[in-house]
Amino acid sequence: MSFDIAAVRASFPSMIITDAGLPRVYFDNPAGTQVPQSVVDAISDCLIRTNANLGGFFSTTRLAGEVVDAAHEAMRDFLNAHDAGEIIFGQNATSLNFSISRSLGREFAAGDEIIVSRMDHEANVSPWLMMAEDHGLTVRWWDWNLETFEFDLEQLDALVNSRTRLIAVTHASNVIGSLTDIPGVVALAKRAGALVYVDAVQTAPHIPIDVQALGCDFLVCSAYKFYGPHQGILWGKREHLERLVAYRVRPAGDELPHKFETGTLSRECMAGTTAAVEHFAWLGRTMGDPAGPGRRKAIEAGYCAIKGHEDALVRRLLDGLATMPDVRVLGIVDQARLHRRVPTVSFIRESVAPESIARMLAAQNVFVWSGNNYAVEAYRKLGREHEGGVRVGFAQYNTPAEVDRLLELLHANTP
Ligand SMILES: Cc1ncc(COP(=O)(O)O)c(C=O)c1O
Numbered sequence: 001m002s003f004d005i006a007a008v009r010a011s012f013p014s015m016i017i018t019d020a021g022l023p024r025v026y027f028d029n030p031a032g033t034q035v036p037q038s039v040v041d042a043i044s045d046c047l048i049r050t051n052a053n054l055g056g057f058f059s060t061t062r063l064a065g066e067v068v069d070a071a072h073e074a075m076r077d078f079l080n081a082h083d084a085g086e087i088i089f090g091q092n093a094t095s096l097n098f099s100i101s102r103s104l105g106r107e108f109a110a111g112d113e114i115i116v117s118r119m120d121h122e123a124n125v126s127p128w129l130m131m132a133e134d135h136g137l138t139v140r141w142w143d144w145n146l147e148t149f150e151f152d153l154e155q156l157d158a159l160v161n162s163r164t165r166l167i168a169v170t171h172a173s174n175v176i177g178s179l180t181d182i183p184g185v186v187a188l189a190k191r192a193g194a195l196v197y198v199d200a201v202q203t204a205p206h207i208p209i210d211v212q213a214l215g216c217d218f219l220v221c222s223a224y225k226f227y228g229p230h231q232g233i234l235w236g237k238r239e240h241l242e243r244l245v246a247y248r249v250r251p252a253g254d255e256l257p258h259k260f261e262t263g264t265l266s267r268e269c270m271a272g273t274t275a276a277v278e279h280f281a282w283l284g285r286t287m288g289d290p291a292g293p294g295r296r297k298a299i300e301a302g303y304c305a306i307k308g309h310e311d312a313l314v315r316r317l318l319d320g321l322a323t324m325p326d327v328r329v330l331g332i333v334d335q336a337r338l339h340r341r342v343p344t345v346s347f348i349r350e351s352v353a354p355e356s357i358a359r360m361l362a363a364q365n366v367f368v369w370s371g372n373n374y375a376v377e378a379y380r381k382l383g384r385e386h387e388g389g390v391r392v393g394f395a396q397y398n399t400p401a402e403v404d405r406l407l408e409l410l411h412a413n414t415p
Helices: 005-010 037-049 059-079 093-105 126-135 153-159 182-192 238-243 267-287 295-322 335-340 354-363 376-381 400-412
Strands: 087-090 113-117 138-142 164-170 195-199 218-222 232-236 327-329 344-349 369-371 389-393
Touching (some): 037 267, 059 267, 059 295, 087 093, 093 126, 093 195, 138 153, 153 182, 182 195, 295 400, 344 354, 354 400
Parallel strands (some): 164 195
Antiparallel strands (some): 087 232, 218 232, 327 344, 344 389, 369 389
16 A cells, blocks of 8 residues: 555645635645544534533533543544543643643742753743743753754753753754654653653654653644644643642542643544544555554554655755755755654745745745744744744645645746
8 A cells, every 4th residue: 555645635625725726735734734524524523413511411411521532542542642641632732831831840949950942942942931930940951953953962961960850842843844862862861850841743743653652751742733623732641640730720620631621622623633643544544554453553554654755745845945056944954864854844045035935935825934933042043033934844735746836936036
């Protein structure tokens, strides 16, 4: 079985939409992907058939409870968590980070240290800076290498000491696309007894996540980046989640995962998240080769099925950009190291502002983002804090022809 782009595109209803006769080219994926029909159906089915609050005796409330349980189970498989109680649903990754930072902060004392990175999206920086301010913690910054576009574990080693309590780091950059060696980070953190908090928002669409293999303590992701609805998901090791004090209303119980799921959550988004997970399993079953029975194996096979396709798109784009002397790619371009990145490519052009490029492409219905993409420290390091760059991010439904269209437009608009 092999990757079938036509079948993938047919599963996403928005692929056939045109604007003023121009087909849409979705390269804005790192900011949010399109959703398959199955996700749309799951959301509307939830709103039609199972629309009630939880904990009652009639059919809709019981069915709503099933939707919630199914979503926790789906994310358990998606992240290979130990149990579904370790999965916390929330509004989005940023809000979950702010929320859990409040609980974690209670465990830290003045003089303790935390490490944040200069590659991360602000969602995994600002909550920790504010927590440090609240509790008198010292903040240390893990830098990355401007030549390799990667972190250096030796530099992290020099930052970790007996006072280090937490290391917050991204699994993949939302701008330069580089991957982080999370098991390497965990090995250093464990020596100091520090917690590792991973932002996997940009890996979830491209790489199967296995929290047990990564060895981290917490990991956050967002369903709308992996073909689901606007919903955040936090995984934490049970021992931590049980120990931590949750900020919750008094009538809410102390059971996991609900003690951290404050207020009334979007059950329709939970239903949609389950469908997004099932979409990966569908890819695995129809286009991949699952290494065994069960949804987790099917999900892993789904990622395998899309990998070659997404990698080929990156190579095509990088080859094309390499022919434009005024273009500088902000990230790994070396063929031998492409496995160290996700298919998100940011670039700049010497004499054209990123915003002008994004506007020019938008006029042709090619969707890209410009600016700093909330990776404030990464762009500050690149000396481009405000104007940032142009970001092209691939998803499973993009095609080589779309990449060629982008390249043609860039060529035609060479200053
Ligand atoms: C790496 C990364 N982390 C966190 C976020 C924030 O996610 P959310 O919108 O779910 O808060 C983003 C959003 O772009 C991101 O790219």
